[in-house]
Amino acid sequence: MLVEKVNIVGFRNLKLVAIETKASVNCFYGKNGSGKTSLLEALYFLSRARSFRSNKRNHLINSDESYLAVAASLEQSGSHKLGLDLDEKGNSRLKLDGEILNRLSEGTAIFPVQLITPESFDVFFSSPKARRGFLDFGLFHVEHDYQKCWSDYHKQQKQINALLKLGNADTKELTFWYRGLVESANLVEEFRNGFIENLLQPILDELTENLKNKETVELLKAIKVKYKSKLFDATEDLDKAIQHQIFKDQRYKQVGFGPSKADILFTQNGEDITNKLSRGQSKMLFYLLEVGMVRLVKKVSNKNMLLLIDDLPSEVDEFTRETMLEMLLNSEAQVFVTGIESKIAMEFKKYTNSVNVFHVEHGTIKPENMEQLCP
Ligand SMILES: Nc1ncnc2c1ncn2[C@@H]1O[C@H](COP(=O)(O)OP(=O)(O)OP(=O)(O)O)[C@@H](O)[C@H]1O
Structure with a gap:
Protein backbone atom coordinates (compact mmCIF):
# COMPACT_ATOMS: atom_id res chain seq x y z
CA MET A 1 0.00 0.00 0.00
CA ASP A 122 6.13 5.65 27.96
CA VAL A 123 4.97 2.18 26.94
CA PHE A 124 7.90 0.65 28.85
CA PHE A 125 7.08 2.49 32.06
CA SER A 126 3.30 2.87 31.96
CA SER A 127 0.59 0.34 32.80
CA PRO A 128 0.65 -3.18 31.27
CA LYS A 129 -2.50 -2.25 29.31
CA ALA A 130 -0.45 -0.20 26.83
CA ARG A 131 1.99 -3.08 26.30
CA ARG A 132 -0.85 -5.56 25.80
CA GLY A 133 -2.41 -3.12 23.32
CA PHE A 134 0.80 -3.08 21.27
CA LEU A 135 0.79 -6.87 21.10
CA ASP A 136 -2.92 -7.17 20.32
CA PHE A 137 -2.68 -4.66 17.48
CA GLY A 138 -0.13 -6.87 15.71
CA LEU A 139 -2.15 -9.98 16.41
CA PHE A 140 -5.35 -8.49 14.99
CA HIS A 141 -3.52 -7.95 11.71
CA VAL A 142 -1.83 -11.30 11.36
CA GLU A 143 -4.13 -13.82 13.04
CA HIS A 144 -7.48 -13.94 11.38
CA ASP A 145 -9.30 -15.61 14.31
CA TYR A 146 -7.79 -13.49 17.07
CA GLN A 147 -10.31 -10.62 16.97
CA LYS A 148 -13.24 -12.95 17.66
CA CYS A 149 -11.42 -14.86 20.34
CA TRP A 150 -10.33 -11.60 22.03
CA SER A 151 -13.82 -10.07 22.00
CA ASP A 152 -15.43 -13.32 23.26
CA TYR A 153 -13.06 -13.30 26.20
CA HIS A 154 -13.71 -9.61 26.97
CA LYS A 155 -17.48 -10.01 26.79
CA GLN A 156 -17.40 -12.94 29.20
CA GLN A 157 -15.00 -11.20 31.56
CA LYS A 158 -17.16 -8.05 31.62
CA GLN A 159 -20.26 -10.09 32.38
CA ILE A 160 -18.58 -11.96 35.25
CA ASN A 161 -17.08 -8.76 36.70
CA ALA A 162 -20.61 -7.27 36.75
CA LEU A 163 -21.91 -10.35 38.59
CA LEU A 164 -19.03 -10.21 41.07
CA LYS A 165 -19.67 -6.51 41.72
CA LEU A 166 -23.37 -7.05 42.37
CA GLY A 167 -22.44 -9.97 44.63
CA ASN A 168 -25.78 -11.72 44.20
CA ALA A 169 -24.81 -14.57 41.84
CA ASP A 170 -24.61 -18.01 43.40
CA THR A 171 -21.55 -20.24 43.01
CA LYS A 172 -23.39 -22.58 40.63
CA GLU A 173 -24.16 -19.76 38.20
CA LEU A 174 -20.63 -18.35 38.49
CA THR A 175 -19.08 -21.79 37.92
CA PHE A 176 -21.00 -22.05 34.66
CA TRP A 177 -19.66 -18.68 33.48
CA TYR A 178 -16.10 -19.38 34.69
CA ARG A 179 -15.87 -22.60 32.62
CA GLY A 180 -16.40 -20.55 29.43
CA LEU A 181 -14.07 -17.82 30.63
CA VAL A 182 -11.19 -20.22 31.37
CA GLU A 183 -11.50 -21.64 27.89
CA SER A 184 -11.44 -18.31 26.07
CA ALA A 185 -8.73 -16.91 28.38
CA ASN A 186 -6.49 -19.87 27.52
CA LEU A 187 -7.08 -19.31 23.81
CA VAL A 188 -6.05 -15.65 23.99
CA GLU A 189 -2.96 -16.59 26.00
CA GLU A 190 -2.01 -19.24 23.43
CA PHE A 191 -2.29 -16.73 20.60
CA ARG A 192 -0.20 -14.15 22.43
CA ASN A 193 2.53 -16.58 23.50
CA GLY A 194 2.79 -18.06 20.03
CA PHE A 195 2.88 -14.61 18.42
CA ILE A 196 5.85 -13.49 20.52
CA GLU A 197 7.83 -16.72 20.30
CA ASN A 198 7.24 -17.67 16.70
CA LEU A 199 6.79 -14.32 14.97
CA LEU A 200 7.80 -11.20 16.86
CA GLN A 201 11.06 -12.33 18.49
CA PRO A 202 12.50 -13.88 15.30
CA ILE A 203 11.75 -10.75 13.29
CA LEU A 204 13.34 -8.50 15.95
CA ASP A 205 16.45 -10.71 15.92
CA GLU A 206 16.62 -10.49 12.13
CA LEU A 207 16.25 -6.70 12.16
CA THR A 208 18.88 -6.31 14.86
CA GLU A 209 21.42 -8.51 13.05
CA ASN A 210 21.18 -6.26 10.01
CA LEU A 211 22.01 -3.03 11.83
CA LYS A 212 25.36 -1.52 10.96
CA ASN A 213 26.66 -0.66 14.41
CA LYS A 214 28.00 -3.69 16.27
CA GLU A 215 27.47 -2.14 19.73
CA THR A 216 23.75 -1.68 19.02
CA VAL A 217 23.55 -5.19 17.65
CA GLU A 218 25.03 -6.53 20.91
CA LEU A 219 22.68 -4.50 23.08
CA LEU A 220 19.46 -5.19 21.21
CA LYS A 221 20.30 -8.82 20.47
CA ALA A 222 20.50 -9.55 24.18
CA ILE A 223 17.02 -8.13 24.86
CA LYS A 224 14.20 -10.63 24.69
CA VAL A 225 10.46 -10.09 24.71
CA LYS A 226 8.67 -12.24 27.27
CA TYR A 227 4.97 -12.71 27.80
CA LYS A 228 4.11 -12.84 31.48
CA SER A 229 0.70 -14.38 31.84
CA LYS A 230 -1.41 -14.86 34.89
CA LEU A 231 -2.84 -18.18 33.89
CA PHE A 232 -5.67 -19.92 35.55
CA ASP A 233 -4.20 -22.50 37.90
CA ALA A 234 -5.84 -25.77 36.89
CA THR A 235 -3.33 -28.26 38.20
CA GLU A 236 -6.15 -29.82 40.21
CA ASP A 237 -9.61 -30.82 39.03
CA LEU A 238 -11.06 -27.98 36.88
CA ASP A 239 -14.27 -27.44 38.84
CA LYS A 240 -12.40 -27.48 42.14
CA ALA A 241 -9.91 -24.94 40.78
CA ILE A 242 -12.82 -22.78 39.59
CA GLN A 243 -14.37 -22.85 43.09
CA HIS A 244 -11.07 -21.63 44.57
CA GLN A 245 -10.78 -18.89 41.98
CA ILE A 246 -14.39 -17.76 42.52
CA PHE A 247 -13.78 -17.61 46.25
CA LYS A 248 -10.75 -15.33 45.69
CA ASP A 249 -12.42 -13.19 43.02
CA GLN A 250 -15.54 -12.63 45.13
CA ARG A 251 -13.33 -10.89 47.70
CA TYR A 252 -11.78 -8.53 45.12
CA LYS A 253 -15.02 -8.26 43.10
CA GLN A 254 -13.21 -8.91 39.82
CA VAL A 255 -11.69 -11.72 37.77
CA GLY A 256 -8.12 -12.18 38.98
CA PHE A 257 -6.53 -14.15 36.14
CA GLY A 258 -6.25 -14.21 32.37
CA PRO A 259 -5.19 -11.96 29.50
CA SER A 260 -6.34 -8.73 31.21
CA LYS A 261 -3.81 -9.36 33.97
CA ALA A 262 -0.91 -10.20 31.67
CA ASP A 263 2.13 -8.09 30.88
CA ILE A 264 4.96 -8.00 28.35
CA LEU A 265 8.45 -7.90 29.77
CA PHE A 266 11.74 -6.96 28.15
CA THR A 267 14.50 -9.04 29.63
CA GLN A 268 18.23 -9.57 29.45
CA ASN A 269 19.54 -12.82 30.93
CA GLY A 270 16.05 -13.38 32.25
CA GLU A 271 15.94 -10.07 34.15
CA ASP A 272 13.54 -7.18 33.47
CA ILE A 273 15.63 -4.41 31.97
CA THR A 274 13.14 -1.62 31.35
CA ASN A 275 14.33 0.32 34.39
CA LYS A 276 17.97 -0.11 33.40
CA LEU A 277 17.80 1.29 29.88
CA SER A 278 18.84 4.89 29.27
CA ARG A 279 16.19 7.09 27.63
CA GLY A 280 18.03 6.93 24.30
CA GLN A 281 18.31 3.14 24.50
CA SER A 282 14.63 2.75 25.33
CA LYS A 283 13.75 4.90 22.31
CA MET A 284 15.94 2.69 20.13
CA LEU A 285 14.24 -0.42 21.51
CA PHE A 286 10.84 1.14 20.91
CA TYR A 287 11.69 1.86 17.27
CA LEU A 288 12.89 -1.71 16.88
CA LEU A 289 9.57 -3.00 18.21
CA GLU A 290 7.45 -0.76 16.00
CA VAL A 291 9.47 -1.47 12.89
CA GLY A 292 9.47 -5.19 13.77
CA MET A 293 5.68 -5.13 14.00
CA VAL A 294 5.35 -3.36 10.65
CA ARG A 295 7.69 -5.90 8.98
CA LEU A 296 5.85 -8.76 10.61
CA VAL A 297 2.46 -7.65 9.32
CA LYS A 298 3.95 -7.27 5.85
CA LYS A 299 5.58 -10.72 5.99
CA VAL A 300 2.59 -12.64 7.34
CA SER A 301 -0.37 -10.88 5.77
CA ASN A 302 1.31 -8.98 2.94
N1 LIG B 1 -11.29 22.09 16.16
C1 LIG B 1 -10.33 22.98 15.88
N2 LIG B 1 -10.59 24.02 15.04
C2 LIG B 1 -9.64 24.90 14.71
N3 LIG B 1 -8.37 24.85 15.19
C3 LIG B 1 -8.06 23.85 16.02
C4 LIG B 1 -9.01 22.87 16.41
N4 LIG B 1 -8.41 21.99 17.25
C5 LIG B 1 -7.13 22.42 17.38
N5 LIG B 1 -6.91 23.53 16.66
C6 LIG B 1 -5.65 24.30 16.50
O1 LIG B 1 -4.88 23.64 15.51
C7 LIG B 1 -3.53 24.02 15.65
C8 LIG B 1 -2.67 22.88 15.20
O2 LIG B 1 -2.23 22.07 16.24
P1 LIG B 1 -1.20 20.86 16.00
O3 LIG B 1 -1.15 20.14 17.30
O4 LIG B 1 -1.57 20.11 14.80
O5 LIG B 1 0.17 21.65 15.74
P2 LIG B 1 1.65 21.09 15.54
O6 LIG B 1 2.16 21.71 14.28
O7 LIG B 1 1.70 19.64 15.65
O8 LIG B 1 2.36 21.74 16.79
P3 LIG B 1 3.57 21.21 17.74
O9 LIG B 1 4.82 21.35 16.93
O10 LIG B 1 3.51 22.19 18.87
O11 LIG B 1 3.25 19.82 18.15
C9 LIG B 1 -3.38 24.52 17.08
O12 LIG B 1 -3.09 25.89 17.03
C10 LIG B 1 -4.74 24.30 17.70
O13 LIG B 1 -5.12 25.33 18.58
Whole structure:
Protein backbone atom coordinates (compact mmCIF):
# COMPACT_ATOMS: atom_id res chain seq x y z
CA MET A 1 0.00 0.00 0.00
CA LEU A 2 1.24 3.42 -0.92
CA VAL A 3 -0.60 6.59 0.03
CA GLU A 4 -0.51 8.57 -3.18
CA LYS A 5 -2.73 11.52 -2.28
CA VAL A 6 -4.28 12.98 0.85
CA ASN A 7 -7.31 15.29 0.91
CA ILE A 8 -8.59 16.91 4.07
CA VAL A 9 -11.46 19.30 4.72
CA GLY A 10 -12.18 20.92 8.09
CA PHE A 11 -10.00 18.76 10.34
CA ARG A 12 -8.83 20.89 13.30
CA ASN A 13 -6.90 23.82 11.77
CA LEU A 14 -6.52 22.04 8.39
CA LYS A 15 -9.32 23.70 6.45
CA LEU A 16 -8.37 22.44 3.00
CA VAL A 17 -5.45 20.13 2.21
CA ALA A 18 -4.68 18.42 -1.09
CA ILE A 19 -1.23 16.88 -1.34
CA GLU A 20 0.60 14.24 -3.39
CA THR A 21 2.51 11.84 -1.18
CA LYS A 22 3.91 9.18 -3.49
CA ALA A 23 7.38 9.16 -1.91
CA SER A 24 8.48 6.51 0.61
CA VAL A 25 9.23 9.24 3.13
CA ASN A 26 7.02 12.34 3.44
CA CYS A 27 8.40 14.98 5.80
CA PHE A 28 6.22 17.75 7.23
CA TYR A 29 7.95 20.62 8.93
CA GLY A 30 6.66 23.80 10.51
CA LYS A 31 6.40 25.85 13.67
CA ASN A 32 4.58 24.77 16.83
CA GLY A 33 0.83 24.90 16.35
CA SER A 34 1.06 24.96 12.53
CA GLY A 35 -0.93 21.72 12.05
CA LYS A 36 1.65 18.90 11.71
CA THR A 37 0.16 16.64 14.38
CA SER A 38 -3.32 17.38 13.02
CA LEU A 39 -2.25 15.93 9.67
CA LEU A 40 -1.08 12.68 11.28
CA GLU A 41 -4.18 12.66 13.45
CA ALA A 42 -6.38 12.99 10.35
CA LEU A 43 -4.74 9.92 8.78
CA TYR A 44 -5.01 8.00 12.05
CA PHE A 45 -8.69 9.00 12.16
CA LEU A 46 -9.20 7.65 8.64
CA SER A 47 -7.76 4.31 9.74
CA ARG A 48 -9.33 3.90 13.17
CA ALA A 49 -12.29 6.31 13.19
CA ARG A 50 -10.98 7.91 16.38
CA SER A 51 -8.30 10.30 17.47
CA PHE A 52 -5.15 9.48 19.42
CA ARG A 53 -5.36 12.68 21.45
CA SER A 54 -9.01 13.38 22.13
CA ASN A 55 -11.92 11.20 23.19
CA LYS A 56 -14.47 13.64 21.80
CA ARG A 57 -14.68 13.26 18.05
CA ASN A 58 -16.53 16.55 17.49
CA HIS A 59 -13.42 18.43 18.73
CA LEU A 60 -11.80 17.31 15.50
CA ILE A 61 -14.13 19.40 13.33
CA ASN A 62 -12.71 22.83 12.52
CA SER A 63 -14.40 25.41 14.71
CA ASP A 64 -15.73 27.35 11.67
CA GLU A 65 -17.11 24.24 9.96
CA SER A 66 -19.96 21.80 10.51
CA TYR A 67 -18.26 18.67 9.18
CA LEU A 68 -14.89 17.18 8.36
CA ALA A 69 -13.70 14.78 5.67
CA VAL A 70 -10.43 12.90 5.24
CA ALA A 71 -9.58 10.86 2.14
CA ALA A 72 -6.53 8.99 0.87
CA SER A 73 -5.80 7.54 -2.57
CA LEU A 74 -4.15 4.21 -1.96
CA GLU A 75 -2.14 2.14 -4.39
CA GLN A 76 -2.65 -1.51 -3.54
CA SER A 77 -3.21 -3.90 -6.41
CA GLY A 78 -4.80 -0.96 -8.23
CA SER A 79 -5.85 2.46 -7.13
CA HIS A 80 -8.45 2.88 -4.36
CA LYS A 81 -9.94 5.80 -2.54
CA LEU A 82 -10.78 5.53 1.13
CA GLY A 83 -12.70 8.37 2.80
CA LEU A 84 -14.20 9.07 6.19
CA ASP A 85 -16.37 12.01 7.20
CA LEU A 86 -17.96 13.24 10.39
CA ASP A 87 -20.68 15.82 10.96
CA GLU A 88 -21.43 17.86 14.07
CA LYS A 89 -24.20 15.45 15.10
CA GLY A 90 -21.57 12.69 15.29
CA ASN A 91 -22.64 10.88 12.10
CA SER A 92 -19.79 9.26 10.21
CA ARG A 93 -19.51 7.40 6.92
CA LEU A 94 -16.59 5.32 5.74
CA LYS A 95 -16.42 4.93 1.97
CA LEU A 96 -14.25 2.77 -0.25
CA ASP A 97 -14.29 3.76 -3.91
CA GLY A 98 -17.56 5.62 -3.33
CA GLU A 99 -19.37 2.70 -1.59
CA ILE A 100 -20.38 3.13 2.05
CA LEU A 101 -18.92 0.38 4.23
CA ASN A 102 -20.96 -1.26 6.99
CA ARG A 103 -18.61 -0.64 9.88
CA LEU A 104 -16.18 2.19 10.58
CA SER A 105 -13.76 -0.37 12.03
CA GLU A 106 -13.20 -1.74 8.51
CA GLY A 107 -10.85 1.18 7.90
CA THR A 108 -8.12 -0.40 10.05
CA ALA A 109 -7.81 -3.48 7.85
CA ILE A 110 -7.88 -1.50 4.58
CA PHE A 111 -5.56 1.23 5.77
CA PRO A 112 -3.39 0.02 8.67
CA VAL A 113 -1.34 2.72 10.36
CA GLN A 114 1.16 2.57 13.18
CA LEU A 115 1.79 5.72 15.18
CA ILE A 116 4.84 6.89 17.12
CA THR A 117 4.54 10.04 19.23
CA PRO A 118 6.81 11.40 21.97
CA GLU A 119 4.37 9.78 24.46
CA SER A 120 4.79 6.35 22.85
CA PHE A 121 8.06 5.74 24.68
CA ASP A 122 6.13 5.65 27.96
CA VAL A 123 4.97 2.18 26.94
CA PHE A 124 7.90 0.65 28.85
CA PHE A 125 7.08 2.49 32.06
CA SER A 126 3.30 2.87 31.96
CA SER A 127 0.59 0.34 32.80
CA PRO A 128 0.65 -3.18 31.27
CA LYS A 129 -2.50 -2.25 29.31
CA ALA A 130 -0.45 -0.20 26.83
CA ARG A 131 1.99 -3.08 26.30
CA ARG A 132 -0.85 -5.56 25.80
CA GLY A 133 -2.41 -3.12 23.32
CA PHE A 134 0.80 -3.08 21.27
CA LEU A 135 0.79 -6.87 21.10
CA ASP A 136 -2.92 -7.17 20.32
CA PHE A 137 -2.68 -4.66 17.48
CA GLY A 138 -0.13 -6.87 15.71
CA LEU A 139 -2.15 -9.98 16.41
CA PHE A 140 -5.35 -8.49 14.99
CA HIS A 141 -3.52 -7.95 11.71
CA VAL A 142 -1.83 -11.30 11.36
CA GLU A 143 -4.13 -13.82 13.04
CA HIS A 144 -7.48 -13.94 11.38
CA ASP A 145 -9.30 -15.61 14.31
CA TYR A 146 -7.79 -13.49 17.07
CA GLN A 147 -10.31 -10.62 16.97
CA LYS A 148 -13.24 -12.95 17.66
CA CYS A 149 -11.42 -14.86 20.34
CA TRP A 150 -10.33 -11.60 22.03
CA SER A 151 -13.82 -10.07 22.00
CA ASP A 152 -15.43 -13.32 23.26
CA TYR A 153 -13.06 -13.30 26.20
CA HIS A 154 -13.71 -9.61 26.97
CA LYS A 155 -17.48 -10.01 26.79
CA GLN A 156 -17.40 -12.94 29.20
CA GLN A 157 -15.00 -11.20 31.56
CA LYS A 158 -17.16 -8.05 31.62
CA GLN A 159 -20.26 -10.09 32.38
CA ILE A 160 -18.58 -11.96 35.25
CA ASN A 161 -17.08 -8.76 36.70
CA ALA A 162 -20.61 -7.27 36.75
CA LEU A 163 -21.91 -10.35 38.59
CA LEU A 164 -19.03 -10.21 41.07
CA LYS A 165 -19.67 -6.51 41.72
CA LEU A 166 -23.37 -7.05 42.37
CA GLY A 167 -22.44 -9.97 44.63
CA ASN A 168 -25.78 -11.72 44.20
CA ALA A 169 -24.81 -14.57 41.84
CA ASP A 170 -24.61 -18.01 43.40
CA THR A 171 -21.55 -20.24 43.01
CA LYS A 172 -23.39 -22.58 40.63
CA GLU A 173 -24.16 -19.76 38.20
CA LEU A 174 -20.63 -18.35 38.49
CA THR A 175 -19.08 -21.79 37.92
CA PHE A 176 -21.00 -22.05 34.66
CA TRP A 177 -19.66 -18.68 33.48
CA TYR A 178 -16.10 -19.38 34.69
CA ARG A 179 -15.87 -22.60 32.62
CA GLY A 180 -16.40 -20.55 29.43
CA LEU A 181 -14.07 -17.82 30.63
CA VAL A 182 -11.19 -20.22 31.37
CA GLU A 183 -11.50 -21.64 27.89
CA SER A 184 -11.44 -18.31 26.07
CA ALA A 185 -8.73 -16.91 28.38
CA ASN A 186 -6.49 -19.87 27.52
CA LEU A 187 -7.08 -19.31 23.81
CA VAL A 188 -6.05 -15.65 23.99
CA GLU A 189 -2.96 -16.59 26.00
CA GLU A 190 -2.01 -19.24 23.43
CA PHE A 191 -2.29 -16.73 20.60
CA ARG A 192 -0.20 -14.15 22.43
CA ASN A 193 2.53 -16.58 23.50
CA GLY A 194 2.79 -18.06 20.03
CA PHE A 195 2.88 -14.61 18.42
CA ILE A 196 5.85 -13.49 20.52
CA GLU A 197 7.83 -16.72 20.30
CA ASN A 198 7.24 -17.67 16.70
CA LEU A 199 6.79 -14.32 14.97
CA LEU A 200 7.80 -11.20 16.86
CA GLN A 201 11.06 -12.33 18.49
CA PRO A 202 12.50 -13.88 15.30
CA ILE A 203 11.75 -10.75 13.29
CA LEU A 204 13.34 -8.50 15.95
CA ASP A 205 16.45 -10.71 15.92
CA GLU A 206 16.62 -10.49 12.13
CA LEU A 207 16.25 -6.70 12.16
CA THR A 208 18.88 -6.31 14.86
CA GLU A 209 21.42 -8.51 13.05
CA ASN A 210 21.18 -6.26 10.01
CA LEU A 211 22.01 -3.03 11.83
CA LYS A 212 25.36 -1.52 10.96
CA ASN A 213 26.66 -0.66 14.41
CA LYS A 214 28.00 -3.69 16.27
CA GLU A 215 27.47 -2.14 19.73
CA THR A 216 23.75 -1.68 19.02
CA VAL A 217 23.55 -5.19 17.65
CA GLU A 218 25.03 -6.53 20.91
CA LEU A 219 22.68 -4.50 23.08
CA LEU A 220 19.46 -5.19 21.21
CA LYS A 221 20.30 -8.82 20.47
CA ALA A 222 20.50 -9.55 24.18
CA ILE A 223 17.02 -8.13 24.86
CA LYS A 224 14.20 -10.63 24.69
CA VAL A 225 10.46 -10.09 24.71
CA LYS A 226 8.67 -12.24 27.27
CA TYR A 227 4.97 -12.71 27.80
CA LYS A 228 4.11 -12.84 31.48
CA SER A 229 0.70 -14.38 31.84
CA LYS A 230 -1.41 -14.86 34.89
CA LEU A 231 -2.84 -18.18 33.89
CA PHE A 232 -5.67 -19.92 35.55
CA ASP A 233 -4.20 -22.50 37.90
CA ALA A 234 -5.84 -25.77 36.89
CA THR A 235 -3.33 -28.26 38.20
CA GLU A 236 -6.15 -29.82 40.21
CA ASP A 237 -9.61 -30.82 39.03
CA LEU A 238 -11.06 -27.98 36.88
CA ASP A 239 -14.27 -27.44 38.84
CA LYS A 240 -12.40 -27.48 42.14
CA ALA A 241 -9.91 -24.94 40.78
CA ILE A 242 -12.82 -22.78 39.59
CA GLN A 243 -14.37 -22.85 43.09
CA HIS A 244 -11.07 -21.63 44.57
CA GLN A 245 -10.78 -18.89 41.98
CA ILE A 246 -14.39 -17.76 42.52
CA PHE A 247 -13.78 -17.61 46.25
CA LYS A 248 -10.75 -15.33 45.69
CA ASP A 249 -12.42 -13.19 43.02
CA GLN A 250 -15.54 -12.63 45.13
CA ARG A 251 -13.33 -10.89 47.70
CA TYR A 252 -11.78 -8.53 45.12
CA LYS A 253 -15.02 -8.26 43.10
CA GLN A 254 -13.21 -8.91 39.82
CA VAL A 255 -11.69 -11.72 37.77
CA GLY A 256 -8.12 -12.18 38.98
CA PHE A 257 -6.53 -14.15 36.14
CA GLY A 258 -6.25 -14.21 32.37
CA PRO A 259 -5.19 -11.96 29.50
CA SER A 260 -6.34 -8.73 31.21
CA LYS A 261 -3.81 -9.36 33.97
CA ALA A 262 -0.91 -10.20 31.67
CA ASP A 263 2.13 -8.09 30.88
CA ILE A 264 4.96 -8.00 28.35
CA LEU A 265 8.45 -7.90 29.77
CA PHE A 266 11.74 -6.96 28.15
CA THR A 267 14.50 -9.04 29.63
CA GLN A 268 18.23 -9.57 29.45
CA ASN A 269 19.54 -12.82 30.93
CA GLY A 270 16.05 -13.38 32.25
CA GLU A 271 15.94 -10.07 34.15
CA ASP A 272 13.54 -7.18 33.47
CA ILE A 273 15.63 -4.41 31.97
CA THR A 274 13.14 -1.62 31.35
CA ASN A 275 14.33 0.32 34.39
CA LYS A 276 17.97 -0.11 33.40
CA LEU A 277 17.80 1.29 29.88
CA SER A 278 18.84 4.89 29.27
CA ARG A 279 16.19 7.09 27.63
CA GLY A 280 18.03 6.93 24.30
CA GLN A 281 18.31 3.14 24.50
CA SER A 282 14.63 2.75 25.33
CA LYS A 283 13.75 4.90 22.31
CA MET A 284 15.94 2.69 20.13
CA LEU A 285 14.24 -0.42 21.51
CA PHE A 286 10.84 1.14 20.91
CA TYR A 287 11.69 1.86 17.27
CA LEU A 288 12.89 -1.71 16.88
CA LEU A 289 9.57 -3.00 18.21
CA GLU A 290 7.45 -0.76 16.00
CA VAL A 291 9.47 -1.47 12.89
CA GLY A 292 9.47 -5.19 13.77
CA MET A 293 5.68 -5.13 14.00
CA VAL A 294 5.35 -3.36 10.65
CA ARG A 295 7.69 -5.90 8.98
CA LEU A 296 5.85 -8.76 10.61
CA VAL A 297 2.46 -7.65 9.32
CA LYS A 298 3.95 -7.27 5.85
CA LYS A 299 5.58 -10.72 5.99
CA VAL A 300 2.59 -12.64 7.34
CA SER A 301 -0.37 -10.88 5.77
CA ASN A 302 1.31 -8.98 2.94
CA LYS A 303 -0.18 -5.72 4.23
CA ASN A 304 1.90 -2.59 4.05
CA MET A 305 1.40 -0.27 6.98
CA LEU A 306 1.81 3.45 7.05
CA LEU A 307 4.13 4.65 9.80
CA LEU A 308 3.12 8.00 11.29
CA ILE A 309 5.89 9.61 13.32
CA ASP A 310 5.12 12.75 15.24
CA ASP A 311 8.37 14.46 16.05
CA LEU A 312 11.35 12.26 15.32
CA PRO A 313 13.23 12.32 18.66
CA SER A 314 15.65 15.23 18.69
CA GLU A 315 17.08 14.82 22.18
CA VAL A 316 19.07 11.71 21.23
CA ASP A 317 22.69 11.62 20.08
CA GLU A 318 23.54 11.56 16.40
CA PHE A 319 24.32 7.86 16.46
CA THR A 320 21.00 6.87 18.08
CA ARG A 321 19.13 9.05 15.60
CA GLU A 322 20.93 7.44 12.68
CA THR A 323 20.09 3.98 14.01
CA MET A 324 16.43 5.01 14.24
CA LEU A 325 16.47 6.26 10.65
CA GLU A 326 18.16 3.06 9.53
CA MET A 327 15.47 1.00 11.25
CA LEU A 328 12.67 3.08 9.75
CA LEU A 329 14.03 2.64 6.27
CA ASN A 330 14.46 -1.10 6.89
CA SER A 331 10.77 -1.30 7.74
CA GLU A 332 9.91 -0.95 4.03
CA ALA A 333 6.82 0.97 5.18
CA GLN A 334 5.85 4.35 3.86
CA VAL A 335 6.71 6.97 6.46
CA PHE A 336 5.00 10.28 7.27
CA VAL A 337 7.19 12.17 9.72
CA THR A 338 6.97 15.62 11.33
CA GLY A 339 9.61 17.95 12.70
CA ILE A 340 10.19 21.60 13.45
CA GLU A 341 12.88 22.09 10.82
CA SER A 342 13.30 21.06 7.20
CA LYS A 343 16.53 19.29 8.03
CA ILE A 344 14.62 16.08 8.84
CA ALA A 345 14.09 15.71 5.09
CA MET A 346 17.80 16.03 4.46
CA GLU A 347 18.57 13.37 7.04
CA PHE A 348 16.34 10.89 5.21
CA LYS A 349 17.74 12.00 1.87
CA LYS A 350 21.13 10.57 2.92
CA TYR A 351 19.58 7.10 2.74
CA THR A 352 16.92 7.31 0.03
CA ASN A 353 15.99 9.48 -2.92
CA SER A 354 12.29 8.90 -2.41
CA VAL A 355 11.67 11.83 -0.07
CA ASN A 356 9.00 14.57 -0.24
CA VAL A 357 9.09 17.65 1.92
CA PHE A 358 6.12 19.86 2.87
CA HIS A 359 5.97 23.12 4.76
CA VAL A 360 3.09 23.37 7.22
CA GLU A 361 2.01 26.89 8.11
CA HIS A 362 -1.22 28.10 9.78
CA GLY A 363 -3.08 24.98 8.66
CA THR A 364 -1.91 25.00 5.05
CA ILE A 365 0.43 22.35 3.65
CA LYS A 366 2.61 23.12 0.65
CA PRO A 367 5.18 20.94 -1.10
CA GLU A 368 8.72 22.28 -1.28
CA ASN A 369 11.44 21.59 -3.72
CA MET A 370 13.82 19.04 -2.24
CA GLU A 371 16.64 20.20 -4.51
CA GLN A 372 16.47 23.69 -3.04
CA LEU A 373 16.71 22.33 0.49
CA CYS A 374 19.69 20.11 -0.23
CA PRO A 375 21.27 20.95 -3.55
N1 LIG B 1 -11.29 22.09 16.16
C1 LIG B 1 -10.33 22.98 15.88
N2 LIG B 1 -10.59 24.02 15.04
C2 LIG B 1 -9.64 24.90 14.71
N3 LIG B 1 -8.37 24.85 15.19
C3 LIG B 1 -8.06 23.85 16.02
C4 LIG B 1 -9.01 22.87 16.41
N4 LIG B 1 -8.41 21.99 17.25
C5 LIG B 1 -7.13 22.42 17.38
N5 LIG B 1 -6.91 23.53 16.66
C6 LIG B 1 -5.65 24.30 16.50
O1 LIG B 1 -4.88 23.64 15.51
C7 LIG B 1 -3.53 24.02 15.65
C8 LIG B 1 -2.67 22.88 15.20
O2 LIG B 1 -2.23 22.07 16.24
P1 LIG B 1 -1.20 20.86 16.00
O3 LIG B 1 -1.15 20.14 17.30
O4 LIG B 1 -1.57 20.11 14.80
O5 LIG B 1 0.17 21.65 15.74
P2 LIG B 1 1.65 21.09 15.54
O6 LIG B 1 2.16 21.71 14.28
O7 LIG B 1 1.70 19.64 15.65
O8 LIG B 1 2.36 21.74 16.79
P3 LIG B 1 3.57 21.21 17.74
O9 LIG B 1 4.82 21.35 16.93
O10 LIG B 1 3.51 22.19 18.87
O11 LIG B 1 3.25 19.82 18.15
C9 LIG B 1 -3.38 24.52 17.08
O12 LIG B 1 -3.09 25.89 17.03
C10 LIG B 1 -4.74 24.30 17.70
O13 LIG B 1 -5.12 25.33 18.58
